[in-house]
Amino acid sequence: MNYITDITQTIGGTKLLRLDKLKEAWGYDGHIYAKLEHMSPGFSKKDRIALGMIEEAEKRGALKPGMAVIEATSGNTGIGLAIVCAAKGYRFICVMSKGNSQERVKMIEALGGEIRLIDQEPGAKKGLVSGADLALVMEAAKAAVEETGGFYVEQFENPDNSLAQEKMGEEIWEQSGGTITAFADFVGTGGTFAGVSKSLKSHNPDIKCYVVEPEGSAVYSGKEPTGTGHRIQGGGYGVEQSLVKKDFIDGTVTVSDDEAVKAVGDLARYAGVFAGFSSGANVRAAAKLLDGPEKGGNIAVAINDCGLKYMSTGLFE
Numbered sequence: 001m002n003y004i005t006d007i008t009q010t011i012g013g014t015k016l017l018r019l020d021k022l023k024e025a026w027g028y029d030g031h032i033y034a035k036l037e038h039m040s041p042g043f044s045k046k047d048r049i050a051l052g053m054i055e056e057a058e059k060r061g062a063l064k065p066g067m068a069v070i071e072a073t074s075g076n077t078g079i080g081l082a083i084v085c086a087a088k089g090y091r092f093i094c095v096m097s098k099g100n101s102q103e104r105v106k107m108i109e110a111l112g113g114e115i116r117l118i119d120q121e122p123g124a125k126k127g128l129v130s131g132a133d134l135a136l137v138m139e140a141a142k143a144a145v146e147e148t149g150g151f152y153v154e155q156f157e158n159p160d161n162s163l164a165q166e167k168m169g170e171e172i173w174e175q176s177g178g179t180i181t182a183f184a185d186f187v188g189t190g191g192t193f194a195g196v197s198k199s200l201k202s203h204n205p206d207i208k209c210y211v212v213e214p215e216g217s218a219v220y221s222g223k224e225p226t227g228t229g230h231r232i233q234g235g236g237y238g239v240e241q242s243l244v245k246k247d248f249i250d251g252t253v254t255v256s257d258d259e260a261v262k263a264v265g266d267l268a269r270y271a272g273v274f275a276g277f278s279s280g281a282n283v284r285a286a287a288k289l290l291d292g293p294e295k296g297g298n299i300a301v302a303i304n305d306c307g308l309k310y311m312s313t314g315l316f317e
């Protein structure tokens with residue numbers, strides 16, 4: 001017999017793809033290794049943290065049977081939590097900004113999650129979620145915790161977020177045969193950057209870890225956010241994140257919306273990898289590094305989520 005009894009057993013253990021076809025098309029010097037996180041049950045890397053944060057809370061006794069699980073999320077963590085809560089039998093309340101794409105809302109609802117949609121700041125554009133929008137979402141999440149006495153996941157502050165992503169780093173190290181020389185990552189909560197960097201540097205402290213940022217929202221590059229917003233959903237909030245340890249940052253790379261969008265198209269066309277905005281940003285950033293300070297290196301990136309989540313955003317037009 002070869003079957004599993006719980007969907008959460010499919011989380012983690014994704015393949016690592018060397019992007020040889022993209023290298024032929026783009027002509028950078030070195031290799032990009034893409035961790036195919038879009039092939040997880042919720043089609044994103046955030047399934048890992050959903051499972052990790054829930055199971056660590058269960059172990060600590062902070063989450064008990066019958067309690068609600070509450071989170072403020074732009075969607076992918078919500079999808080991951082909806083899957084984990086469905087599998088484990090918890091009520092799940094997901095608070096999110098109206099600025100995020102509709103596909104994620106529908107998917108969470110289909111998985112049995114309850115959605116609370118929060119208005120953006122007056123004058124904000126749909127699809128462009130700012131730090132101020134995010135603050136409004138957090139406030140509403142806290143209100144839901146008070147109302148239900150539920151467990152507030154708090155991915156932005158929760159160390160179990162980066163702890164779960166350390167496993168991704170371990171997998172990358174092992175799958176690459178210990179040949180990775182750098183890692184580049186578009187930061188949202190910073191859980192992936194923190195976890196994967198910690199893991200890779202524990203194996204080889206010379207591995208260089210780069211924060212990837214949108215143009216106009218490049219705080220780690222020491223720039224004031226312009227406030228014009230960007231299209232790269234899932235991060236680039238224009239504020240430094242508590243999970244990100246400054247000592248792990250060896251450098252930063254900025255990517256424009258157009259560069260990220262073009263990279264998403266090329267990833268699909270040349271590599272058959274159907275990904276979202278932030279995966280394009282990661283891959284474009286890695287190529288920039290291979291054309292620059294990491295020439296000839298082996299750079300790991302995550303394919304954060306699946307392109308199907310962005311059909312309504314114009315990403316593929």
Ligand SMILES: Cc1ncc(COP(=O)(O)O)c(C=O)c1O
Nearest residue numbers: 076188189190191192234278304
């Ligand atoms: C599509 C996408 N890309 C990137 C990120 C950022 O990942 P992290 O929160 O680990 O920094 C997220 C987080 O929600 C995401 O959903």
